[in-house]
Amino acid sequence: MESKVVIITGGAGGLGKSMVQCFAANGYRVIVLDIQPLTIEQTTEYANGYAVSSFACDVTREAQVENIVDTVVQQFGRMDVLVNNAGTQHVAPVELFPTEKFQSMLDLMLVAPFIAIKHVLPVMKRQQFGRIINMASVNGLIGFAGKAAYNSAKHGLIGLTKVTALETATDGITVNAVCPGYVDTDLVQNQLAEIAGMRGITEEEVLEQIIFPLVPQKRLLQPNEIANLVLFLSGEKAGGITGQAIVIDGGYTTQ
Ligand SMILES: NC(=O)c1ccc[n+]([C@@H]2O[C@H](COP(=O)([O-])OP(=O)(O)OC[C@H]3O[C@@H](n4cnc5c(N)ncnc54)[C@H](O)[C@@H]3O)[C@@H](O)[C@H]2O)c1
Numbered sequence: 001m002e003s004k005v006v007i008i009t010g011g012a013g014g015l016g017k018s019m020v021q022c023f024a025a026n027g028y029r030v031i032v033l034d035i036q037p038l039t040i041e042q043t044t045e046y047a048n049g050y051a052v053s054s055f056a057c058d059v060t061r062e063a064q065v066e067n068i069v070d071t072v073v074q075q076f077g078r079m080d081v082l083v084n085n086a087g088t089q090h091v092a093p094v095e096l097f098p099t100e101k102f103q104s105m106l107d108l109m110l111v112a113p114f115i116a117i118k119h120v121l122p123v124m125k126r127q128q129f130g131r132i133i134n135m136a137s138v139n140g141l142i143g144f145a146g147k148a149a150y151n152s153a154k155h156g157l158i159g160l161t162k163v164t165a166l167e168t169a170t171d172g173i174t175v176n177a178v179c180p181g182y183v184d185t186d187l188v189q190n191q192l193a194e195i196a197g198m199r200g201i202t203e204e205e206v207l208e209q210i211i212f213p214l215v216p217q218k219r220l221l222q223p224n225e226i227a228n229l230v231l232f233l234s235g236e237k238a239g240g241i242t243g244q245a246i247v248i249d250g251g252y253t254t255q
Helices: 014-025 040-047 062-076 099-127 148-167 186-199 203-214 223-234
Strands: 005-009 029-034 052-056 081-084 130-135 173-180 245-248
Touching: 005 014, 005 062, 005 099, 014 029, 014 040, 014 223, 029 062, 040 052, 062 099, 081 099, 081 223, 099 130, 099 148, 099 173, 130 148, 130 223, 148 173, 173 223, 186 203, 223 245
Parallel strands: 005 029, 005 081, 029 052, 081 130, 130 173, 173 245
Antiparallel strands: none
8 A cells, every 4th residue: 555645844853753753653654854854874763664754954944845845746646644843942031032033933833834734735635635733732722921932833823723624624634733731852851941040940840840730640741642643633534633722731731
Protein backbone atom coordinates (compact mmCIF):
# COMPACT_ATOMS: atom_id res chain seq x y z
CA MET A 1 0.00 0.00 0.00
CA GLU A 2 1.21 3.53 -0.83
CA SER A 3 2.58 5.34 2.25
CA LYS A 4 0.74 8.44 3.42
CA VAL A 5 2.87 11.59 3.46
CA VAL A 6 3.10 13.82 6.54
CA ILE A 7 4.86 17.17 6.87
CA ILE A 8 5.90 18.01 10.44
CA THR A 9 7.18 21.54 11.04
CA GLY A 10 9.64 21.93 13.90
CA GLY A 11 10.22 18.19 13.56
CA ALA A 12 13.74 18.35 14.94
CA GLY A 13 12.65 19.51 18.41
CA GLY A 14 11.01 17.89 21.45
CA LEU A 15 7.40 17.19 20.45
CA GLY A 16 8.34 17.18 16.78
CA LYS A 17 10.96 14.51 17.28
CA SER A 18 8.45 12.28 19.05
CA MET A 19 5.90 12.80 16.26
CA VAL A 20 8.51 11.98 13.61
CA GLN A 21 9.26 8.70 15.36
CA CYS A 22 5.58 7.89 15.90
CA PHE A 23 4.48 8.58 12.30
CA ALA A 24 7.52 6.81 10.82
CA ALA A 25 6.92 3.72 12.94
CA ASN A 26 3.30 3.70 11.71
CA GLY A 27 4.26 3.57 8.04
CA TYR A 28 4.06 7.25 7.06
CA ARG A 29 6.61 8.92 4.82
CA VAL A 30 7.73 11.75 7.11
CA ILE A 31 8.97 15.13 5.88
CA VAL A 32 10.57 17.36 8.53
CA LEU A 33 10.72 21.13 8.04
CA ASP A 34 12.92 22.78 10.64
CA ILE A 35 15.15 25.82 10.81
CA GLN A 36 17.70 23.44 12.34
CA PRO A 37 17.22 20.39 10.11
CA LEU A 38 17.98 16.88 11.24
CA THR A 39 21.49 15.66 10.49
CA ILE A 40 21.85 12.46 8.47
CA GLU A 41 22.70 10.65 11.71
CA GLN A 42 19.60 12.03 13.48
CA THR A 43 17.41 11.21 10.50
CA THR A 44 18.63 7.62 10.61
CA GLU A 45 18.22 7.45 14.40
CA TYR A 46 14.72 9.00 14.47
CA ALA A 47 13.53 7.06 11.46
CA ASN A 48 14.59 3.73 12.92
CA GLY A 49 14.67 2.21 9.44
CA TYR A 50 11.55 4.01 8.15
CA ALA A 51 11.21 6.85 5.64
CA VAL A 52 12.13 10.30 6.99
CA SER A 53 13.46 13.28 5.00
CA SER A 54 14.52 16.59 6.50
CA PHE A 55 14.53 20.05 4.90
CA ALA A 56 16.19 23.20 6.25
CA CYS A 57 13.31 25.64 6.27
CA ASP A 58 12.29 28.78 8.10
CA VAL A 59 8.54 28.21 8.12
CA THR A 60 7.86 31.94 8.32
CA ARG A 61 9.29 32.27 4.77
CA GLU A 62 6.46 31.59 2.35
CA ALA A 63 8.67 30.93 -0.70
CA GLN A 64 10.65 28.24 1.17
CA VAL A 65 7.50 26.46 2.37
CA GLU A 66 5.85 26.66 -1.06
CA ASN A 67 8.95 25.21 -2.77
CA ILE A 68 9.19 22.30 -0.35
CA VAL A 69 5.48 21.46 -0.63
CA ASP A 70 5.83 21.46 -4.45
CA THR A 71 8.94 19.27 -4.28
CA VAL A 72 7.28 16.78 -1.94
CA VAL A 73 4.12 16.56 -4.06
CA GLN A 74 6.17 16.09 -7.25
CA GLN A 75 8.24 13.36 -5.59
CA PHE A 76 5.53 11.42 -3.76
CA GLY A 77 2.41 12.44 -5.63
CA ARG A 78 0.45 13.26 -2.49
CA MET A 79 0.26 15.24 0.75
CA ASP A 80 -1.91 13.69 3.44
CA VAL A 81 -1.10 15.27 6.80
CA LEU A 82 0.28 18.65 7.84
CA VAL A 83 1.33 19.12 11.45
CA ASN A 84 2.02 22.79 12.22
CA ASN A 85 4.23 22.30 15.24
CA ALA A 86 7.18 24.73 15.09
CA GLY A 87 7.06 27.11 18.03
CA THR A 88 8.95 29.04 20.62
CA GLN A 89 8.38 30.73 23.97
CA HIS A 90 9.38 33.99 25.60
CA VAL A 91 8.15 35.02 29.03
CA ALA A 92 8.01 38.70 30.08
CA PRO A 93 5.39 41.14 31.35
CA VAL A 94 3.60 43.08 28.61
CA GLU A 95 5.32 46.38 29.34
CA LEU A 96 8.77 44.73 29.06
CA PHE A 97 7.90 42.46 26.11
CA PRO A 98 9.99 43.50 23.08
CA THR A 99 7.65 44.40 20.21
CA GLU A 100 9.86 42.63 17.63
CA LYS A 101 9.73 39.48 19.74
CA PHE A 102 5.93 39.69 19.94
CA GLN A 103 5.77 40.12 16.15
CA SER A 104 8.21 37.28 15.39
CA MET A 105 6.36 34.88 17.72
CA LEU A 106 3.09 35.64 15.94
CA ASP A 107 4.85 35.10 12.61
CA LEU A 108 6.12 31.70 13.73
CA MET A 109 3.05 30.36 15.53
CA LEU A 110 0.17 31.97 13.63
CA VAL A 111 1.26 33.33 10.24
CA ALA A 112 3.49 30.32 9.42
CA PRO A 113 0.69 27.76 10.03
CA PHE A 114 -1.56 29.90 7.77
CA ILE A 115 1.12 29.84 5.04
CA ALA A 116 1.63 26.08 5.24
CA ILE A 117 -2.13 25.41 5.26
CA LYS A 118 -2.60 27.70 2.26
CA HIS A 119 -0.08 25.69 0.21
CA VAL A 120 -1.19 22.16 1.16
CA LEU A 121 -4.94 22.74 0.79
CA PRO A 122 -5.07 22.65 -3.04
CA VAL A 123 -3.38 19.21 -2.99
CA MET A 124 -5.60 17.91 -0.20
CA LYS A 125 -8.71 19.19 -1.98
CA ARG A 126 -7.64 17.43 -5.21
CA GLN A 127 -7.17 14.21 -3.21
CA GLN A 128 -10.42 14.79 -1.28
CA PHE A 129 -8.42 13.73 1.76
CA GLY A 130 -6.32 15.62 4.25
CA ARG A 131 -5.57 16.06 7.91
CA ILE A 132 -4.27 19.32 9.37
CA ILE A 133 -3.20 19.41 13.00
CA ASN A 134 -2.21 22.73 14.52
CA MET A 135 -0.15 22.46 17.68
CA ALA A 136 -1.83 25.01 19.93
CA SER A 137 -1.71 24.80 23.72
CA VAL A 138 -3.87 25.19 26.80
CA ASN A 139 -2.54 28.75 26.43
CA GLY A 140 -4.78 28.98 23.37
CA LEU A 141 -7.77 28.61 25.69
CA ILE A 142 -6.78 30.37 28.92
CA GLY A 143 -4.40 33.15 29.90
CA PHE A 144 -1.03 32.94 31.64
CA ALA A 145 0.78 36.03 32.97
CA GLY A 146 4.02 36.68 31.11
CA LYS A 147 3.03 34.92 27.89
CA ALA A 148 1.46 37.74 25.88
CA ALA A 149 2.81 36.67 22.49
CA TYR A 150 2.45 32.92 23.03
CA ASN A 151 -1.14 33.17 24.26
CA SER A 152 -2.08 35.60 21.48
CA ALA A 153 -0.61 33.32 18.81
CA LYS A 154 -2.21 30.15 20.21
CA HIS A 155 -5.64 31.77 20.64
CA GLY A 156 -5.34 32.95 17.03
CA LEU A 157 -4.27 29.49 15.87
CA ILE A 158 -7.47 27.99 17.29
CA GLY A 159 -9.44 30.61 15.36
CA LEU A 160 -7.56 29.70 12.17
CA THR A 161 -8.30 26.02 12.89
CA LYS A 162 -12.06 26.65 13.10
CA VAL A 163 -12.20 28.74 9.93
CA THR A 164 -10.13 26.26 7.91
CA ALA A 165 -12.26 23.38 9.19
CA LEU A 166 -15.42 25.13 8.00
CA GLU A 167 -13.92 25.93 4.60
CA THR A 168 -12.87 22.28 4.02
CA ALA A 169 -15.72 20.43 5.73
CA THR A 170 -17.04 18.79 2.55
CA ASP A 171 -13.61 17.97 1.06
CA GLY A 172 -12.63 14.96 3.17
CA ILE A 173 -10.27 17.22 5.12
CA THR A 174 -10.24 17.66 8.88
CA VAL A 175 -8.53 20.51 10.72
CA ASN A 176 -7.97 20.38 14.45
CA ALA A 177 -5.89 22.05 17.12
CA VAL A 178 -4.18 20.02 19.83
CA CYS A 179 -3.84 21.83 23.16
CA PRO A 180 -1.20 20.28 25.39
CA GLY A 181 -0.49 21.37 28.93
CA TYR A 182 3.10 21.17 30.12
CA VAL A 183 5.18 18.64 28.18
CA ASP A 184 8.75 17.76 29.10
CA THR A 185 10.66 19.38 26.21
CA ASP A 186 13.38 22.04 25.82
CA LEU A 187 10.67 24.68 25.36
CA VAL A 188 9.31 23.99 28.85
CA GLN A 189 12.73 23.50 30.45
CA ASN A 190 13.79 26.95 29.10
CA GLN A 191 10.52 28.42 30.37
CA LEU A 192 11.15 27.03 33.86
CA ALA A 193 14.49 28.84 33.81
CA GLU A 194 12.85 32.10 32.64
CA ILE A 195 10.12 31.97 35.31
CA ALA A 196 12.73 31.06 37.94
CA GLY A 197 14.74 34.14 36.90
CA MET A 198 11.67 36.40 36.96
CA ARG A 199 10.62 35.24 40.43
CA GLY A 200 14.04 34.64 42.04
CA ILE A 201 13.42 30.94 42.81
CA THR A 202 14.89 27.64 41.56
CA GLU A 203 13.51 25.65 38.62
CA GLU A 204 12.44 22.86 41.01
CA GLU A 205 10.54 25.47 43.02
CA VAL A 206 8.86 26.70 39.81
CA LEU A 207 7.62 23.14 39.23
CA GLU A 208 6.51 22.53 42.83
CA GLN A 209 5.10 26.01 43.60
CA ILE A 210 3.77 27.23 40.24
CA ILE A 211 3.33 24.44 37.69
CA PHE A 212 2.24 21.36 39.66
CA PRO A 213 -0.49 23.19 41.66
CA LEU A 214 -2.04 23.90 38.23
CA VAL A 215 -1.85 20.28 37.05
CA PRO A 216 -4.02 17.74 38.91
CA GLN A 217 -1.81 14.87 37.68
CA LYS A 218 1.24 16.71 39.15
CA ARG A 219 3.58 15.78 36.33
CA LEU A 220 4.88 16.98 32.99
CA LEU A 221 3.36 15.09 30.05
CA GLN A 222 5.70 13.02 27.89
CA PRO A 223 6.10 13.97 24.19
CA ASN A 224 4.92 10.55 22.97
CA GLU A 225 1.54 11.11 24.66
CA ILE A 226 0.98 14.12 22.38
CA ALA A 227 2.42 12.30 19.35
CA ASN A 228 -0.07 9.44 19.71
CA LEU A 229 -3.02 11.88 19.86
CA VAL A 230 -1.78 13.61 16.70
CA LEU A 231 -1.36 10.21 15.01
CA PHE A 232 -4.96 9.28 15.88
CA LEU A 233 -6.32 12.58 14.53
CA SER A 234 -4.39 11.94 11.31
CA GLY A 235 -6.04 8.60 10.67
CA GLU A 236 -9.14 7.53 8.73
CA LYS A 237 -11.02 6.76 11.97
CA ALA A 238 -10.86 10.41 13.12
CA GLY A 239 -12.73 11.64 10.04
CA GLY A 240 -15.65 13.04 12.06
CA ILE A 241 -13.50 15.24 14.28
CA THR A 242 -12.95 18.68 12.80
CA GLY A 243 -12.68 22.28 13.97
CA GLN A 244 -11.89 21.17 17.51
CA ALA A 245 -9.39 22.30 20.10
CA ILE A 246 -8.51 19.00 21.75
CA VAL A 247 -7.01 19.31 25.20
CA ILE A 248 -4.36 16.95 26.60
CA ASP A 249 -3.19 18.53 29.83
CA GLY A 250 -3.20 16.18 32.85
CA GLY A 251 -6.37 17.94 34.04
CA TYR A 252 -4.94 21.50 33.98
CA THR A 253 -8.02 23.17 32.46
CA THR A 254 -10.61 21.20 34.45
CA GLN A 255 -10.13 23.15 37.69
N1 LIG B 1 6.39 21.61 25.40
C1 LIG B 1 5.19 21.95 25.86
O1 LIG B 1 4.89 21.83 27.04
C2 LIG B 1 4.14 22.46 24.93
C3 LIG B 1 2.86 22.63 25.44
C4 LIG B 1 1.87 23.11 24.61
C5 LIG B 1 2.15 23.38 23.28
N2 LIG B 1 3.41 23.19 22.81
C6 LIG B 1 3.66 23.51 21.40
O2 LIG B 1 4.22 22.39 20.74
C7 LIG B 1 5.09 22.84 19.70
C8 LIG B 1 6.45 22.18 19.85
O3 LIG B 1 6.99 22.54 21.12
P1 LIG B 1 8.30 21.87 21.72
O4 LIG B 1 8.13 21.87 23.18
O5 LIG B 1 8.63 20.60 21.01
O6 LIG B 1 9.38 23.00 21.32
P2 LIG B 1 10.94 22.87 21.01
O7 LIG B 1 11.49 24.22 21.28
O8 LIG B 1 11.51 21.69 21.71
O9 LIG B 1 10.96 22.59 19.43
C9 LIG B 1 10.51 23.57 18.51
C10 LIG B 1 11.08 23.26 17.14
O10 LIG B 1 10.67 24.31 16.24
C11 LIG B 1 11.78 24.64 15.44
N3 LIG B 1 11.65 26.00 14.91
C12 LIG B 1 11.72 27.17 15.61
N4 LIG B 1 11.60 28.22 14.78
C13 LIG B 1 11.44 27.71 13.53
C14 LIG B 1 11.26 28.29 12.24
N5 LIG B 1 11.22 29.63 12.06
N6 LIG B 1 11.11 27.46 11.17
C15 LIG B 1 11.18 26.12 11.34
N7 LIG B 1 11.35 25.52 12.51
C16 LIG B 1 11.48 26.30 13.61
C17 LIG B 1 12.98 24.50 16.36
O11 LIG B 1 14.21 24.40 15.64
C18 LIG B 1 12.62 23.23 17.12
O12 LIG B 1 13.08 22.07 16.45
C19 LIG B 1 5.14 24.37 19.80
O13 LIG B 1 4.24 24.93 18.87
C20 LIG B 1 4.67 24.63 21.22
O14 LIG B 1 4.08 25.89 21.35
C21 LIG B 1 4.42 22.73 23.59
